Amino acid sequence: VRENHVYSVVLPYDASLETIQSFSPLGIILSGGPASVLDADAPKCDPAVFARGVPVLGICYGMQLMASLLGGSVCQAQHREYGQVTVIFPDRQNIMAHVSDASSCWMSHTYMVKTCPDGFHPIAHSANCPVCAMANESRHLYGVQFHPEVTHTQEGKTILKNFLMDI
Numbered sequence: 270v271r272e273n274h275v276y277s278v279v280l281p282y283d284a285s286l287e288t289i290q291s292f293s294p295l296g297i298i299l300s301g302g303p304a305s306v307l308d309a310d311a312p313k314c315d316p317a318v319f320a321r322g323v324p325v326l327g328i329c330y331g332m333q334l335m336a337s338l339l340g341g342s343v344c345q346a347q348h349r350e351y352g353q354v355t356v357i358f359p360d361r362q363n364i365m366a367h368v369s370d371a372s373s374c375w376m377s378h379t380y381m382v383k384t385c386p387d388g389f390h391p392i393a394h395s396a397n398c399p400v401c402a403m404a405n406e407s408r409h410l411y412g413v414q415f416h417p418e419v420t421h422t423q424e425g426k427t428i429l430k431n432f433l434m435d436i
Contacts, residue, residue, distance in 0.1 A: 298328065362406075372422075
């Protein structure tokens with residue numbers, strides 16, 4: 270985010286909605302992490318984050334959390350993905366604008382989104398993960414299972430820039 274010259278603040282997952290609102294964010298990114306949203310004590314943000322009307326990008330765990338909190342489902346993947354994975358981008362609009370039909374992305378997950386929440390649709394997939402990215406364009410809510418922030422994701426900078434500058 271900062272490489273794109275965008276001011277950012279890092280807050281813990283349990284930051285109150287009031288704390289988040291005190292920064293008047295123009296967008297929110299929910300990062301990845303080693304936990305499973307299926308665990309009873311999984312880190313969770315206030316679901317009201319998604320109703321603020323600002324764009325939200327969930328990355329890895331952040332996408333799974335978004336799906337889980339908004340009525341989708343998460344399950345253990347049959348095939349854990351770790352490392353370089355070819356991701357197919359059939360929907361190259363909005364957050365996926367200016368990316369290739371397929372690109373090498375860095376995955377690190379044991380769990381995945383099984384069904385998208387109402388109003389969302391898959392916008393990317395891999396051989397083992399049918400929902401590598403999801404979107405609800407009308408609410409400006411997006412999720413990616415892979416890690417766009419690492420250099421191993423070929424077009425990750427483009428995806429992040431799309432979120433930061435265009436969404």
